[in-house]
Amino acid sequence: MINYRGINHLAMVTRDMTATIRFWRDLLGLRLVAGLGREGYRQYFFEIAPHTLLLFFEWPQAQPMMEKDHGVPVEGPVGFDHVSLCVASDDDLWEIKSRLEGAGLWASELIDHGFIHSLYSFDPNNIPIEFSAPVAEVDLHRQPRMRDRHPLPAAKEGMAPVNGHWAAAAPIPPAAERYIYPGEGTDLVDRPEDDEAAP
Known part of the structure; x- marks a missing residue:
């Protein structure tokens, strides 16, 4: 059984990190807990709650989203x-x-x-x-409710996961064969060699 713990982070995009910091940190009160950056790229993390972050990538060529009212259907590509x-x-x-x-x-x-x-x-x-x-x-977490007047057949199967709709999971490799590849964010980890290089 997979143990989900909530959303670790939501990843959004901005072309103006300063305006984003001013809004999310200074106006709404979300603490800025981490930042990564290099030429033409930034990645900043704001704390919504313990273990829940809002992340913004700063991409200078990005354009703001078209303003769209919450929950109003649209046509075309959307996610x-x-x-x-x-x-x-x-x-x-x-x-x-x-x-x-x-x-x-x-x-x-x-x-x-x-x-x-x-x-x-x-x-x-x-x-x-x-x-x-x-x-x-x-x-709704303690007492889920289905109020769809025309529920899909899959929804009628119940609220809990239903087995048999997917092939069996692939074998999980033994611990000795597992490798986690380094990626963005390793700069946020303090290492002993960093302390030696500090002035």
Whole structure:
């Protein structure tokens, strides 16, 4: 059984890291916890919650997304609609709304979705954002609910994973044969040789 622990990071794109830092860190209060960079490339990480990060790649030739309302269907290539950040309570939603409007940015009214209350806005890259506060009486994690009036046959099979729809997993190699290749981010690890090179 795979032990999922949530979302490690969401990876977004900006052409203006300064504006992104000013919005996510300075206006919304997400701590900047790591940064990588070289000529023509940056990668910065903002902490949403313990073990949950929002990552931005800075690609100078990128263009901001076309502004698109949250949850409104579109035609053509698409793979993302909006990101929703969970907050503790409605008080947090009102504080975020106050900060956004104080900065001259658009913020929706608070919306009751039954299981969450939500506030909508956009970041400087036109990324649609939702801020969601849980409704205590409705916990979909403890009590999943299917309210589709015309559920797909696959959905009628239940909420838990159903075996038999995929071929068996490939064999997992023994520990002695496993290798993890180095990639971006190894610069964030402190190594003894780094301490020796420091002035």
